[in-house]
Amino acid sequence: MTDIVERRDDLPAVEGDRGGVGSVGEHHPVRGRASPLPRVRQATVALVAVAAFALCVRLAEVDPRALLEGLPKMAGWAVEAWPPSTQGLHELLVRAAQTVAIAVVGTGLAVVAALVVCIPAARNLTPGRGVRAAARSLLNACRGVDSFVFALLFVAAVGLGPFAGTLGVAFHTFGSMGKLFAESIEGMPRGPLEAAELTGAGRFRTVSWVVLPDVVPGLVSVALYMLEFNIRASIVLGVVGAGGIGQQLKNAIDLLDFPRLLTIIIIIFVMVAAVDTVSSRLRAHLR
Amino acid sequence: MSEPGAPTLQVQGLGHCYAGATVLHEVSFDVAPGEVVAVIGPSGAGKTTLFRAITRLVDPSQGRALVDGKDLVVLAGRELARARRNVGLIFQQYNLVRRLSAIDNVVIGRLVHLPWWRALLRCPTGEERALALDCLERVGMAPHARARADTLSGGQQQRVAIARVLAQRSSLLLADEPVASLDPTSAASVLAALRAVARQQSIAVVCSLHQVDLIGGFADRVIGLRDGELVLDVAAADLADHHRAAVYRARPEPSLDCEPALSKEG
């Protein structure tokens, strides 16, 4: 009881800070309960949050002095890097194309696998709980492991090069995409499915004729989005030896070859922008 | 097919509960081949539930629903799918695939007969396509065969849905308020089309209606549902005002039931 009285006494002060709405709280005790926490508690929460953040700053070994010393170094590189080198430009362009290829093939393989597994994973197509749980776990497992980690594993298994990167992209994307596909299918209206079910048609025919036409714009949109994401991912994959422009990037940094580095960065920028533009144009056309 | 003269549909003591509330109480009736039965009843009487229970879109809590002598209630999996080919259902909300053309929606009625690769490529045989077009023709929708379903009006969509069920060539046709969204002229022509297929192909038709005045000239028999119970089963020709009154009679108000008790206390 006293607790409520105290809170109500607190209200005008708290809300007064926000400028003039305090009187509303006074007249409506019910509203008062939904209003911000009392000051003491607010302060405690803020203090704990600040302390937690400070701890994280320590753990992340944030060191402004290192940054201050490092910045001029970077500025020096920028000066050194100009003009970007055109030496071996052809090789770089081929590597860039390789990066795009890793993303495209990886995403493509993932689309095929995701289309198969999203059907047992979708609640409205698969009534059996066991099958659905198995499909979902497979998708979640693949989604939980980053393409970077998959690529490391595949480099060990199939050797250095773009194929390992492609497999890495494919496996992770399969997990994410299968889950999004399944959700897309679960969002479709139930009526047309029931109508098809009542004709006695099996699942394959129903999916082909009734489900796919309805969900295809959603699926294509998801696939294009994943492709955009995978272009960036496959650049990073080069760093673990999966080929592509990322590998050239790492080599240039290791050799402190700044003009070449600048060229690579420009190529990456153009490449990512081009894919994003094409992909978002295509997605806008979906209806 | 069972022996000639046997009813196409036999509903025996069919009941259904939603979350403990019984909405269908031991409903029983038969429908002969070629017979047209109208189902009337106020909103919430259980008409949709009756159709969903017969087709096993919901699992009935009791009773049997025999189509051509096969009890759908006890079937499962492939056998249920096979038995369902003999049952066509026209839904209250059409249930077309929005992004498919009218004719592709009608082909859904033939889906089970298409080779798997034709289903995948969405490329029916010329024969199936002609049949689908013929079904559209019968409901007056042939001129809109290529139109996408979501560009059609409600009434047009319902006619496409009817064509889809006609394409299925089932021996039993269930229709849940098929003309509720049609103008009077197209309502009459759609019901006439349903009656014609019933007669020509000896299909049993069970059709729920809200417009009682449409029954004459359409149905052979009328059954009435109220609060999930079958309260009427008469020949359409004998349908009289007191029958309608029995079906549509206002439910007794709970407060009325309480009044005597209150006055006793007071």
Ligand SMILES: Nc1ncnc2c1ncn2[C@@H]1O[C@H](COP(=O)(O)OP(=O)(O)OP(=O)(O)O)[C@@H](O)[C@H]1O
């Ligand atoms: N999915 C459901 N879950 C729970 N109750 C339901 C469900 N569907 C229907 N009901 C209830 O079952 C009863 C019968 O509903 P039903 O849809 O069969 O009536 P209806 O005769 O088709 O009505 P209308 O003429 O309005 O279409 C109603 O009381 C309704 O509230």
Ligand SMILES: [Mg+2]
């Ligand atoms: Mg209904």
